Amino acid sequence: MISSFIFLHVAAGAVAIISGFGSLIPRKGSKIHKLTGNIFYYSMVLMAGMATFLAIFDVHETINALIGLFTVYLVYSGRLAVKEVSRNSVALKLTVVVSGILTLAFYYVSYQALISGKAIVDGVYVEAFYVYAFLSTLAFFLDLKTIITGPLKGKQRIARHLWRMILGLFIASGSLFLGQPQVFPELLQNYLYVPVLVVVLSLLYWMVRVFIGKRFKMLA
Numbered sequence: 378m379i380s381s382f383i384f385l386h387v388a389a390g391a392v393a394i395i396s397g398f399g400s401l402i403p404r405k406g407s408k409i410h411k412l413t414g415n416i417f418y419y420s421m422v423l424m425a426g427m428a429t430f431l432a433i434f435d436v437h438e439t440i441n442a443l444i445g446l447f448t449v450y451l452v453y454s455g456r457l458a459v460k461e462v463s464r465n466s467v468a469l470k471l472t473v474v475v476s477g478i479l480t481l482a483f484y485y486v487s488y489q490a491l492i493s494g495k496a497i498v499d500g501v502y503v504e505a506f507y508v509y510a511f512l513s514t515l516a517f518f519l520d521l522k523t524i525i526t527g528p529l530k531g532k533q534r535i536a537r538h539l540w541r542m543i544l545g546l547f548i549a550s551g552s553l554f555l556g557q558p559q560v561f562p563e564l565l566q567n568y569l570y571v572p573v574l575v576v577v578l579s580l581l582y583w584m585v586r587v588f589i590g591k592r593f594k595m596l597a
Contacts, residue, residue, distance in 0.1 A: 379435050386427035390549060393420035397546035398572075401579045405535070414542070418456050421545055425449045428552075438499035440486050440506060443479065447513060448548050450475050454520070455541030458534055464527045473524055476517040483510040512544070536587045543580040550576050 400413035429445030432438045454472045462469050487506040490498045497503065519537070523529060529537055554561075554569040561569060 379431070382427050382431055382435075386424055386431060389420045389424035389427065390553060393417055393424050393549050394546070394553060396420060397542075397549065398575075401543075401546075401576075401583075405539075405583075414456075417542070417546070418452050421452045421549065422449055424549065425452075425545075436499075438501075440490075440499050440501050440509075443482050443486065444501075444509060444548065446475075447479050447483075447509060448545050450479060450516075451541045451545040451548075454516070455538050455545065458529065458538040458541070462528055464524060466528075469520075469524060469528065473517070473520040476513060476520050480510070480513040480517045483513050516541075532587050536584060539583050539587065540580060543576060543583070547573065547576045547580070 396413045396416040400410055400417050403410040403413065425445045425448035429442050429449070432442035432445060450472070454476075457468055457472065483506065487503075487510045490503045490506045495503065498506070528534070551573050554572050558566045558569055
């Protein structure tokens, strides 16, 4: 049974990474972007969901279970950003609750990792614990702001969609290329950072385009 979940996790992860990179290139809002974006969303939810299940019931790694849940949250809230929702939307309120719970959980496991004195816990560098705690905190306060001031509009709405989706792709690509280098030919192992770097540069590029580029004024 566990092997079936592993297969689903790997297969969905492969589809998510391919479609994720594919959605970075087309014009935002185009038909092909929507198609690759939908494939990316559903495959990411499946991949991260399977990762969470395996982390809890197979390898018993709390931090990886939280990362899986955080990844699902990112793509869910990122997709929600491009939909018309009201301030009182249950879906919008759900993002605040989830990000708040994840933030508390990340701080708890970060503290436990700190007092353990270990450099690596559950296969994850302790520094990564702190990064996820920071990211979840940032996401929580941005979610809370959205509830207080109302759903984002214009460039802020597009930016919320992009940074959450691309961060999800960063987690997925980092987990594969940097976390599992042994599955690649030895000749390529010294260059596996390149796809992850491309994701980071893409995030920076699209943030600049959103807040400076003119064409996003029409999409907003």
